[in-house]
Amino acid sequence: MKVAIVMGSKSDYPVVERAEKILEQFGVAFETRIISAHRTPRVAEHFASHAEEKDIEVMIAAAGKAAHLGGVMAAFTALPVIGLPIKSSTMDGLDSLLSIVQMPKGIPVATVAIDGAENAALLAVQILSVKYPKLREAMKQYKKKMEDDVMKLDEQFQSENK
Template sequence: MNSPKIGIIMGSKSDLPVMQDAADVLTELGVEYEITVVSAHRTPDRMFTYAREAAGRGIKVIIAGAGGAAHLPGMVASLTHLPVIGVPVKSSNSIDGWDSILSILQMPNGIPVATVALNAAKNAGILAAQIISTADETIVKNLIVFKENLKKKVEESAEEMLKDLK
């Protein structure tokens, strides 16, 4: 088994149902990843260690999901040179997810966090794979197949709809 290229972290285990989508799509695309809980507020030392050591362990991109105040993606981005993709999570203490979206999206200049839509961990996984595909031809091929399959599903859906209308 190769060392993980993508780190998937989340502020709480309760975020796993959303963040699992990133893991699932990375598996489908043949990308090695690791997944764990790292809370910016409850375990700041763990967050500092994770962010500072990720590159040295071979991580190329970090996907960070968080709900509520959602400080995890931005704090991690402030501690590493690696690209960070933030996933705003609509959590039980969230204001319809807007607090999470804005906390991740509105980063100050110099500390960018790529931000996907609310609960869109699958898109974060795809984006992470696209980033590392610039140096991995196998992942390029897997992404091409993945996108072709998306196209086929839409075309099949359109054909089914036409049949239903007749």
């Protein structure tokens, strides 16, 4: 199992790095690349077109501003693509979000929140879990731990505020 994380610019990496940490936590292999939809369109086409040959099963495309990277990737592959809009200096990332989420019919790109790297990685894990039952069990444990952590916080809060 392998996830490709493509980002339009090196400046996207501080956000992308958070997705890498989640994938590492689940033991999912990944490859992170800088590929621009606008400055390296032939590279983007080649990467997406040959992703399956590299055993990639899901892609995360992180981009800011015009944010066409996810759509370009999705145009050249049948693999699931998750768009990760990056907050930019323009419109606080709303431009990125709208560029990714407004895909034409036939070119779907699942989209997470602006700078939502953790959810992009978790969605990739959930997609992979359809094929890999170990990941599904790990995701169940992850969600159970979240529940337990909130319950502990609630108990603490209750005892501190009585």
